[in-house]
Amino acid sequence: MSNDSGIFDGRILVVAFEGWNDAGEAASGAVRALKDSLDVVPIASIDPELYYDFQFNRPVLAGDDDGRRQLEWPGAVVYAPVSPGIRVDPLDDDGGMHAAGSGVGNLYLLLGTEPSRSWKAFTGELIDAALASGIDGIVLLGSMLADVPHTRPISVFVSSENPQVRSDLGVERPTYEGPVGILSVVGDAAEAVGIPTLALWASVPHYVHNSPSPKAMLALIEKLEQLIDVTIPRGDLVADSAAWESGIDALAADDEDMAAYIEQLEQARDTVDSPEASGEAIAQEFERYLRRRGDGRGDKGDGRGPDEPWRRD
Structure with a gap:
């Protein structure tokens, strides 16, 4: 853009x-x-x-x-x-x-x-x-x-x-x-x-x-x-950003469920971002992801919905 x-x-x-x-x-x-x-x-x-x-x-x-x-x-x-x-x-x-x-x-x-x-x-x-x-x-x-x-x-x-x-x-x-x-x-x-x-x-x-x-x-x-x-x-935003990410990494290291959930999100994101990804492949990956999140961990937390659903720019 x-x-x-x-x-x-x-x-x-x-x-x-x-x-x-x-x-x-x-x-x-x-x-x-x-x-x-x-x-x-x-x-x-x-x-x-x-x-x-x-x-x-x-x-x-x-x-x-x-x-x-x-x-x-x-x-x-x-x-x-x-x-x-x-x-x-x-x-x-x-x-x-x-x-x-x-x-x-x-x-x-x-x-x-x-x-x-x-x-x-x-x-x-x-x-x-x-x-x-x-x-x-x-x-x-x-x-x-x-x-x-x-x-x-x-x-x-x-x-x-x-x-x-x-x-x-x-x-x-x-x-x-x-x-x-x-x-x-x-x-x-x-x-x-x-x-x-x-x-x-x-x-x-x-x-x-x-x-x-x-x-x-x-x-x-x-x-x-x-x-x-x-x-x-x-x-200080660059340093604060790195500290923010490191802090979450530390939390995930002590929580197997959280670490596994983050890995699922990473796989889904990487599929969308990959140069060879087709629209059908992306859709299939997210269908699999949605089935995996049936335990409720995909809930948006505090209920403050956005004006737009997540879309990749």
């Missing part, structure tokens, strides 16, 4: 929400990493009283640099570049801590928590902020629990509801039907007002769903770099 679409040469809003769409905190973690490497300022936010049930999404106490505690409320914030349109040359960056490339000055961010109620009004506020900022396209980041092995590269499924984006980038139209998260609502509202959208979904191994997945965060960052002329610093 290459970026041949002029849509992604303009102002792009990258969106992620904590909650149902954020398995392993991969989507929100990727946008936080991007926020830390950009010079951005908040330009819009929503009133949490209107959209959150605080018994479900509770405010938290956090200390600042001076040791003072303050309340942080759930919400959603839109960030804009301090210097819109600026290009940052990698050679101008000291220490490699800042994003670089011609797309840096066109990146806007939306980071928040999935709301508890009034989704239409919530989405309307965010779309109004996007229109006021002259956003040309929206990239929706999500992560889902899936039957994938932690030992293989994290799959990122890329899709779009927009015919022009699909044609320009050679991506698929999503076919999922069923319950959705706030990302789908935001995407639908954006397309309705003429803002084209693209969705990136990372697959997180469901058997480690309780821990953040830096490997999935990296996969989303790398896919985003393919779409936009921007280089995003990795920081």
Whole structure:
């Protein structure tokens, strides 16, 4: 997939929400990493009283640099570049801590928590902020629990509801039907007002769903770099990703059932990835895999279904 679409040469809003769409905190973690490497300022936010049930999404106490505690409320914030349109040359960056490339000055961010109620009004506020900022396209980041092995590269499924984006980038139209998260609502509202959208979904191994997945965060960052002329610093993510994988390896070494299950996932993934694999061979391998998982170990864990089933990009 290459970026041949002029849509992604303009102002792009990258969106992620904590909650149902954020398995392993991969989507929100990727946008936080991007926020830390950009010079951005908040330009819009929503009133949490209107959209959150605080018994479900509770405010938290956090200390600042001076040791003072303050309340942080759930919400959603839109960030804009301090210097819109600026290009940052990698050679101008000291220490490699800042994003670089011609797309840096066109990146806007939306980071928040999935709301508890009034989704239409919530989405309307965010779309109004996007229109006021002259956003040309929206990239929706999500992560889902899936039957994938932690030992293989994290799959990122890329899709779009927009015919022009699909044609320009050679991506698929999503076919999922069923319950959705706030990302789908935001995407639908954006397309309705003429803002084209693209969705990136990372697959997180469901058997480690309780821990953040830096490997999935990296996969989303790398896919985003393919779409936009921007280089995003990795920081500690590479080392954290290796430690995450090693930690799961250690757990599997002490659990024969887990090790056997991971081996099944690896065989299925390798069959799909093999150059000589035909569609029929892939289908047969997954039929065998599905029969083997009849003991229930293929369950998605916490029930937080994705907006898209697992697909390989």
